Amino acid sequence: MLSVQNVKGMQIVPPKNESGTYETPPNMPRSGQVVVCVGKRKSGKSVAVVNLIEKMGFDYTIAVSPTMNSNKELMERLNIEHVFDDPDDLTCIDKIKDIVNEEARDLERYRHEMKEYNKLMRDIKNGNAVDDETMLKFFEHNELQEFIKPKHRWNGQKPRIAVLFDDMLGSMIYSRPRKVNALSTYSRHLGQLEEGGSIGVSLFFLIQSFKCQTGGLNRVIRNQCTSMIIFRTKDNQELLDIADSCGGEISKEQFMKVYDYAIETGGSHAFLFVDLHKKPNHPSMFRVCFDKFIIIDELIKKEN
Secondary structure (H helix, E strand, C coil): CCCCCCCCCCCCCCCCCCCCCCCCCCCCCCCCCEEEEECCCCCCHHHHHHHHHHHHCCCEEEEECCCCHHHHHHHCCCCEEEEECCCCCCHHHHHHHHHHHHHHHHHHHHHHHHHHHHHHHHHHHHCCCCCHHHHHHHEECCCCCEECCCCCCCCCCCCCEEEEECCCCCCHHHHCCHHHHHHHHHHHHCCECCCCCECCCEEEEEECCCCCCCCCCCHHHHHHCCEEEEECCCCHHHHHHHHHHCCCCCCHHHHHHHHHHHHHHCCCCCEEEEECCCCCCCCCCEEECCCEECCHHHHHHHHC
């Protein structure tokens, strides 16, 4: 017989806000995603991921892929601001970090200037002495002869950035994965801010095989995965490997039933969407595509 004795004042107190997070639309996954999309050639991976990025409301996308132009019509639906078309160039990971860090510096510049501007406006209104240098900084010699507020591309908000990796099987980024492993591990913490928090990015990996002997997505990234998009596959071992990634949430037998249901009922480009860190308001971590939650208890009752 076990008993418990409480220790006063030793309860865990979590932080109010997580680094690199923001609100997403109600039926979308949380921010700070590491999405792994698995499907054979021409299965519909790009279409699925583009739709997810669109629906999650990212401000812009950074693409790492040698085949962006072949999917030009589809990719034009995203605001792709940076393209790295040589996945053998390991420096592109550092360049992605530089882009996010520059966003952090620009946001901090804006916040600092807004403090200066608001203080200047209060001092002028109250008849206090003002610093000439600060006045000149915000005064514009136009027709109105007015003070101009500081400007920021995202109006003082943290930009929502997606990073898409596609058609990279056998590339140096996957074959020598130290940099991309670090990116997946610390993606929410990129672009740290002096006042706390960070810009953060969400990562989307489009792959043809969940596991690969060489040049594929390695275990570190698979372990960081927050959501999966799984298209039709005849490789039973691959499905078992994916089911292992859902360990503790659902048995392998139940996973197979959920997968089969999604593929059989989802149409010509069906996939199973698995949200490993679902929001409390979502009735299930599993969906047929993005638009139908799969309620496991009801599915099992229906089959029995």
